[in-house]
Amino acid sequence: MMEAKIQAAFKQLREAGFRLTEQREFIVRYLLKNRIEPTHPTAEMIYTDLKAQHPNVSLATVYNTLELLVQSKLLLAIDNKTDGKRHYDWFGVPHYHVVCTNCGKIVDAFNFETQDLPQLAQAATGYLPSSYHVEVHGVCPECQELLGLK
Amino acid sequence: MMEAKIQAAFKQLREAGFRLTEQREFIVRYLLKNRIEPTHPTAEMIYTDLKAQHPNVSLATVYNTLELLVQSKLLLAIDNKTDGKRHYDWFGVPHYHVVCTNCGKIVDAFNFETQDLPQLAQAATGYLPSSYHVEVHGVCPECQELLGLK
DNA sequence: TTTTTTGCAAATGATTTGCACTCCG
DNA sequence: CGGAGTGCAAATCATTTGCAAAAAA
Numbered sequence: 122m123m124e125a126k127i128q129a130a131f132k133q134l135r136e137a138g139f140r141l142t143e144q145r146e147f148i149v150r151y152l153l154k155n156r157i158e159p160t161h162p163t164a165e166m167i168y169t170d171l172k173a174q175h176p177n178v179s180l181a182t183v184y185n186t187l188e189l190l191v192q193s194k195l196l197l198a199i200d201n202k203t204d205g206k207r208h209y210d211w212f213g214v215p216h217y218h219v220v221c222t223n224c225g226k227i228v229d230a231f232n233f234e235t236q237d238l239p240q241l242a243q244a245a246t247g248y249l250p251s252s253y254h255v256e257v258h259g260v261c262p263e264c265q266e267l268l269g270l271k
Numbered sequence: 272m273m274e275a276k277i278q279a280a281f282k283q284l285r286e287a288g289f290r291l292t293e294q295r296e297f298i299v300r301y302l303l304k305n306r307i308e309p310t311h312p313t314a315e316m317i318y319t320d321l322k323a324q325h326p327n328v329s330l331a332t333v334y335n336t337l338e339l340l341v342q343s344k345l346l347l348a349i350d351n352k353t354d355g356k357r358h359y360d361w362f363g364v365p366h367y368h369v370v371c372t373n374c375g376k377i378v379d380a381f382n383f384e385t386q387d388l389p390q391l392a393q394a395a396t397g398y399l400p401s402s403y404h405v406e407v408h409g410v411c412p413e414c415q416e417l418l419g420l421k
Numbered sequence: 422t423t424t425t426t427t428g429c430a431a432a433t434g435a436t437t438t439g440c441a442c443t444c445c446g
Numbered sequence: 447c448g449g450a451g452t453g454c455a456a457a458t459c460a461t462t463t464g465c466a467a468a469a470a471a
Contacts, residue, residue, distance in 0.1 A: 230395035250409035259400035
């Protein structure tokens with residue numbers, strides 16, 4: 122069933138108008154197989170992991186592919202101000218992100234209803250919504266400890 | 272009453288542990304007097320506008336001050352992926368942002384309830400929330416026209 | 422074939438930083 | 447006074463880009 126998910130992703134990438142290349146296949150497989158949810162990796166991290174097994178993937182291609190996956194609505198980009206890097210998250214069950222203002226760690230949370238947001242945004246602004254992102258900033262439990270907030 | 276708002280901002284800045292300098296005063300006054308809501312200016316834009324009247328304000332200080340104002344919860348930072356720049360918004364009535372994926376234009380919207388978000392985030396993750404940000408991405412009416420989506 | 426895509430290296434450019442000087446408190 | 451804050455210029459560094467070669471459709 123993992124393979125089915127992978128194939129569905131390829132299909133979605135194609136339907137967004139992009140070709141399926143060997144490199145893109147490696148990257149999609151990597152993202153799905155490595156359960157990136159808890160990691161929220163950056164392009165650099167993905168590249169480093171990937172090149173061990175696939176030396177024929179360049180960093181520029183990783184950047185390029187990740188951007189295409191965002192456009193294809195397979196990935197979500199999270200610009201993390203704390204570390205200055207763009208992180209990625211697989212676009213599955215709708216959820217939001219909680220980012221540590223001290224160490225930059227990102228975790229997912231699911232207990233906030235955002236279903237109506239696109240329609241409301243369209244009603245309010247006339248924009249044609251394609252995606253949305255909810256982000257909470259705060260201090261993670263570990264950093265609370267470190268900072269004596271706990 | 273504008274002056275009262277300005278004084279309140281100074282107070283808030285002080286209470287966050289920062290000193291009140293001439294430059295910071297200029298910047299806060301500029302932000303409040305120029306109703307930045309519709310503009311969502313960047314550090315560069317603020318600097319350019321400001322230096323006409325106050326040549327003794329450097330770009331580095333503008334960057335620095337804006338960051339302090341964010342920390343003091345007077346401003347909200349919006350990293351706009353489309354133009355690659357950080358925009359700022361005065362932190363008044365809670366609202367969310369709708370960003371054009373084509374031209375980068377940012378508008379405010381108010382019709383989505385986010386009051387419970389911080390508590391929910393804390394309950395779900397154990398983080399100590401200090402702020403949050405809701406952002407919708409889509410194509411603005413003008414770009415819909417340009418792109419033939421309308 | 423025709424159009425994309427890749428990979429390398431170089432460019433970009435917004436933001437950050439080091440440091441000597443100045444000023445707020 | 448002493449620690450913060452400023453201004454300048456230089457450094458940083460994640461991301462983007464140009465272009466020739468390679469691969470998809």
